[in-house]
Amino acid sequence: MRIRIVSSKEEISTLNPDERVIHMAFRPSNKDIFVLVETCPKIEVIQLPQSYKRKISRSVEMFLEMQRIQLIEGGNRKDMDEYYSIPYSMIEKIRKMKIEGKSTELIGEKVSREIKLNPDMVTYIVTKGVHA
Numbered sequence: 001m002r003i004r005i006v007s008s009k010e011e012i013s014t015l016n017p018d019e020r021v022i023h024m025a026f027r028p029s030n031k032d033i034f035v036l037v038e039t040c041p042k043i044e045v046i047q048l049p050q051s052y053k054r055k056i057s058r059s060v061e062m063f064l065e066m067q068r069i070q071l072i073e074g075g076n077r078k079d080m081d082e083y084y085s086i087p088y089s090m091i092e093k094i095r096k097m098k099i100e101g102k103s104t105e106l107i108g109e110k111v112s113r114e115i116k117l118n119p120d121m122v123t124y125i126v127t128k129g130v131h132a
Contacts, residue, residue: 074118
């Protein structure tokens, strides 16, 4: 699974419309969120660093809820690549734990500690049955 990292508002218009999970590495305005949803109609998750997520307006939160888009707290920086890839081995580990009947919360705790991925993102992977 890949998370598209967006480092500036200028990048939004260049995104692939099929993107489903996006991490915004800058503080987006309300307009940036609306443009993102318009540019990527299949989007399911927007991830923001904690400090940015706290600044999101209630109207944007309600808009995202109505669009069934999850707003997740967490951080990935744009280092060398425009994508952050969750290793296939972790996706398989999540699947195996789910098959074993482990709770979503337990899976989230274990995996998030192991690969430093936000538990909410792990929950998304578990509930959506995401493939690598």
